[in-house]
Amino acid sequence: xxxxxxxxxxxxxxxxxxxxxxxxxxxxxxxxxxxxxxxxxxxxxxxxxxxxxxxxxxxxxxxxxxxxxxxxxxxxxxxxxxxxxxxxxxxxxxxxxxxxxxxxxxxxxxxxxxxxxxxxxxxxxxxxxxxxxxxxxxxxxxxxxxxxxxxxxxxxxxxxxxxxxxxxxxxxxxxxxxxxxxxxxxxxxxxxxxxxxxxxxxxxxxxxxxxxxxxxxxxxxxxxxxxxxxx
Numbered sequence: 001x002x003x004x005x006x007x008x009x010x011x012x013x014x015x016x017x018x019x020x021x022x023x024x025x026x027x028x029x030x031x032x033x034x035x036x037x038x039x040x041x042x043x044x045x046x047x048x049x050x051x052x053x054x055x056x057x058x059x060x061x062x063x064x065x066x067x068x069x070x071x072x073x074x075x076x077x078x079x080x081x082x083x084x085x086x087x088x089x090x091x092x093x094x095x096x097x098x099x100x101x102x103x104x105x106x107x108x109x110x111x112x113x114x115x116x117x118x119x120x121x122x123x124x125x126x127x128x129x130x131x132x133x134x135x136x137x138x139x140x141x142x143x144x145x146x147x148x149x150x151x152x153x154x155x156x157x158x159x160x161x162x163x164x165x166x167x168x169x170x171x172x173x174x175x176x177x178x179x180x181x182x183x184x185x186x187x188x189x190x191x192x193x194x195x196x197x198x199x200x201x202x203x204x205x206x207x208x209x210x211x212x213x214x215x216x217x218x219x220x221x222x223x224x225x226x227x228x229x230x231x
Contacts, residue, residue, distance in 0.1 A: 020071075023070050023071060023074050024070050026070075026121055026124075027070040027073075027121070027124070027125055027128065028125075029118065029121055030118065030120075030121025030122040030123070030124055030125035030126075031122075031125035031128075031129065033114055033118060033119075033121075033122040033125075034122060034125060034126055034129065038106075038126070038129055038130060038133065040130075040134050040138035040139070040141070040142045041138075041141055041142040041145040041146060043141055043144075043145040043155070043157070044137075044141055045140075045141050045144050045145075045156065045168070046168075046169070048173070048176075049144065049156065049168070049176055050063060050137070050140050050141070050144070051063075052173070052176060052177060052180065052209055053140060053143070053144060053180060054094060054140065055208060055209040055210070056177070056180045056183075056205045056208060056209055057094035057097045057098065058093075058094050058097075058208065059094035059095075062136075063136045063137070063140055064095060064136060065095045065098070065099070065131055065134070065135075065136040065139050066093075066095055066131060067131055067132050068099075068127065068128045068131040068132070069128060069132075070128065073124060073127065073128055076093075076096065077124075095131075095136075095139075096127070098139050098140055098143045099127040099130055099131055099139060100123070100127055101143045101146075101147055102126075102127075102130055102139065102142050102143050102146065103123040103124075103126040103127045103130065104123060105143075105146045105147065105148070106126060106146070107119060107122055107123050107126060109146075144156045145157070147183050148186060149162070149163075149179060149182045149183060149186050150182055150186020150187055150190060151163065151186070151190075151228060156168055156176075156179060159179050159182070160175075160179065162226070163178075163179065163182075163225060163226055164224045164225065164226065165224070165226060166224070172220060172221075173211065174211070174217050174218075174220040174221035175220070175221055175224065177202065177205060177206060177209065177211060177221060178191065178198075178202060178221040178222065178225075180205060181198055181201045181202050181205060184201065189201050190228070190230075191221075191222055191225055192225070192227045192228050192230060193228070193230035199218055202217075202218055202221060203218075
């Protein structure tokens with residue numbers, strides 16, 4: 001190999017090493033804020049609710065969680081930012097939505113509070129770790145058990161009791177889908193305070209999961225709904 005070619009290889013290698021060091025350094029800095037062991041939730045939900053949740057996020061077929069690493073995660077974030085900069089707002093992949101939901105809930109519930117930059121890196125590190133350490137069932141069950149549904153309810157079980165006064169096992173398919181509407185913004189889509197928004201979102205998700213989206217379906221979704229004061 002000629003001297004010129006050697007220097008060219010070195011010139012190319014140095015920026016690559018610097019970029020890789022920055023990516024993995026940021027990952028380990030975020031990961032250092034996490035506990036050594038990250039346990040999934042112990043609640044197991046019915047397959048029907050899992051499947052409905054997966055489809056409501058845009059998933060198809062079986063629930064699948066990719067095994068991420070710092071490089072693939074960086075590429076995903078880069079593509080999202082690039083698309084947004086070009087005016088293309090595309091939804092995140094369903095598995096990434098699940099992982100992000102769990103990470104944000106876990107980090108926000110942990111104490112003490114982290115500085116904003118390290119908090120963001122910790123969330124990314126947690127997304128990567130859970131994608132590699134948990135099964136797909138554990139990821140989606142934990143998301144269902146820990147997601148915020150508004151009105152003081154965290155998780156589907158509390159939401160079923162708060163909004164309908166019944167246990168999760170007694171929810172109709174329409175009521176379960178109604179709760180998933182709230183998962184996307186409890187205050188914004190509250191069916192008592194913002195019924196028009198709720199109905200619009202319900203119809204969108206119903207079409208996505210393959211359920212009826214007419215007035216009768218919406219009536220079944222809200223017939224047992226407990227009302228609340230609106231502010």
